Amino acid sequence: MSETPGWSSPDQQPNQPQQPNQPPPPAGQPGYYAPPPPGPAPTIKPGVIPLRPLAVGEIVDGAITTMRKYPALLIGAAAVVAAVTQILGLLVQLPFLDDLTAVATLDPNTVTQQQAMEQLTRGITGFLTGTLLSVLLLLIGTVFLSGFITVVVGHAVLGRPVTFAQAWNEFKPRLLPLLGATLLSGLVVTIGVILCIIPGIYVGVLFSLIGPALVLERCGVGTAFSRSRALVTGAWWRTFGILLLAAIISGVISWIISLPFGLMGAATNGFSDDPTAALSVGSLVLSTIGAIVASTITLPFSSAVNVLIYVDRRMRAEGMDIELQRAAGHGGI
Template sequence: MSETPGWSSPDQPQNQPPQQQPPQYGQQQYGYNAPPPPPTIKPGVIPLRPLALGEIIDGAITTMRRYPKLIIGAAAVVAAITQIVGLLVQLPFLADLSTALDPSAAPSRDQLLDVFASALGGTLLGIVLQLVGTVFLSGFITVVAGHAVLGRQVTFAQAWEEFKPRLLPLLGATLLYGLLIMAAPVVLGLLGVLANSGWALALGLFVAFLVAVWLWVMFSLVTPALVLERCGVGTAFSRSSKLVSGAWWRTFGILLVAGLIAAVISWIIGLPFELLGRATTGFDADPAALLSAGYLIMITLGSIIASTIALPFSSAVSVLVYVDRRMRSEGMDIELQRAAGHGGS
C-alpha cells in the first residue's frame, strides 16, 4: 500500500528512521529486574503483536463487521455476477444434457459429443469468470484488511485506486499458483500410469497430494505479499515462501481451521437452498433432475449468499496470517505501531 508505511519488505529500500531491534518473541526474562511486558496496542481489528489462532479468526470476522459495505457489498456483487452469468450460460444446454443423460432417448455418439462440447464451453466461461471474480475480491479485501489492521477508514474508491495496479499481476500470480499445485498431481499420476501398476499409481497420487498441500501452504501468502508490498510476481512467491518457512505446520493448521469454518458456513447456508431445489424436482432420484432450471436457480442463490460470507472470511484470514508471520519473523509490529501513530514503542 503506497500510502501506508510499514508494509514494504525488509529487502526493499526504505527512507525510514532506524528501526528498533525486532523483539525475540517466545523468550522470557525472569527475576526482579525483568522489564515489564510492553502494553498491547490495538488500533484496529488485531493487537499489534504476534497473534493466536483465535485472534486471527476474530480479526477476520471483525474486519467484515467493521467494513460491511466494502467487503460484504463487493463480495455480493462479485458472487452475483459470476454465479448468475454462469447459470445463464448453462441454461440453453439443459434440455440437450437431460436428453443425453436419458438412456431411453438413445442419442448418437455425434450428438453426445456436440452436446458435451457445447456444455464444456459454457462451463469454461463460467470458470474464467469465477477466477477473475475471486482474484478481484481477494485482492480488494487484502487492501481493506490492510487498513483494518491500522484502524483506518477507507472508501471503495480509495481501496480500488490502491488495488487497481495490482489486479493484473495478481491474476498472473493466481494462474501460476494454480498451475504449480496441479502440476504435481498430473506429473506423478502420469508416471503411475506409465508404470502400469496399481500400487505405483496409488503411491504417485498420494505423493502428489502431499506435494500439492505443501505448495498450497508454502505459497498461501502470495496475494497479501503482492498487494501490500507492491512487489512483482516472482518476489511475491519468494516472500511467501520465506515467511512460511519455519512455520509451515502452524500456517497449515490456521488455514485448515479457517477452511473448515468457511466450509461449514457454506454448507449451513447452502443446505436450505439444496432442499428447496430438490423440492422443485419433486425429490426425483433421477440424476437428470439435477439439471432442471428450478434446481439450478436455487443452488445458484445459495452459492451467491455462501460466497458472500465465506470468500471474504478466507481472504481476511490470509491477510492476518501474513501480518502475524511478519510480526513474528521481522518485528513488523514496530513499523505498524509507528504507522498507526503510536511511535513504535
C-alpha cells in the same frame, strides 16, 4: 497503503545510519530516551488485531471483526462479485442443459449407438465448455475480491477508515499482476497435485501468501513468490493448520446456507430420483442463489484470514509489529 510504513519488505526499507557503541545522551539532554518500564509491554490494538504476533483465535476473530467493521466494503463487494460470476456462469451453462437431459432420456430402441454417442459427446463437450467459462469468471471475480479485501484489511489492521474508491485506487494497479500470479501459482499447484497430492498441498501452502505480498508490498510477481516462500518457511505446519481451519469454517457455513436452497430445489422436482431433475432450470437457479449467499459470507472471511496470516508471519519473522505501531501513531512504544 503504499506510503504506510511497515508494509514494504525488509529489502525495501531505507538504510538507517548505524552508530554502534555510542552511549545515550544523559537524562534531561536532547535526544535522551528513558528505558522502557519493567514488565510486559502494553498491548497496542488500533484496529482489528493487536500489533504483536497473533494466536490462531486472534486471526479468526480479526477476520470476523473486519467483516463487522467494514460490512459495506467486504460483504457488499463480495455480494456483487458472487452475484455477477454465479449468474453469468448459470447463463453460460443453460444452453447446454437440453443436450445433457436429452442424453439421459435417450431411448435405445429408437436411436442407434452412433447417434447416442454423438449426442453424448455434444452434451458433455458443451457442458464442460460452459463449466470452464464459469470457472474462469469465478477466478477473475475471486482474484479481484481477494486483492480488494487485502487493501481493506491493511487499513483495518491500523484502524484507519477507507472508502471503496480509495481501496480500488490502491488495488487497481495490482489487479493484472495478481491475476497473473494467481494463474501461475494455480498451475504450479495443479502440477503438484497431478504428480502427487502431497506436493500439491505443500506448494499451495508455501505460496499461499503471494496475494497479500504482491498487493501490500507492491512488488513484482517473482518477488511475491519469493516473499511468500520466505515467510512460510519454518512455519509451514502452522500456516497449513490455520488455512485448513478457515476452510473448514467456510465449508460448514457454506453447507448450512446452501442446504435450504438445495432442499427447495429438490422439492420443486418432487424429490425425484431421476438424475436429470438436478439439471432443471429451477434447481439450478435455486442452487445459484444459495451459492451467491454462501460466497458473500465465506469469500471475505477466507481472504481476510489469509491477509492476517501474512501480517502475523511478518510480525513474527521480521518484527513488523514495531513498524505498524509507528504507522498507527504509537512511535514511542
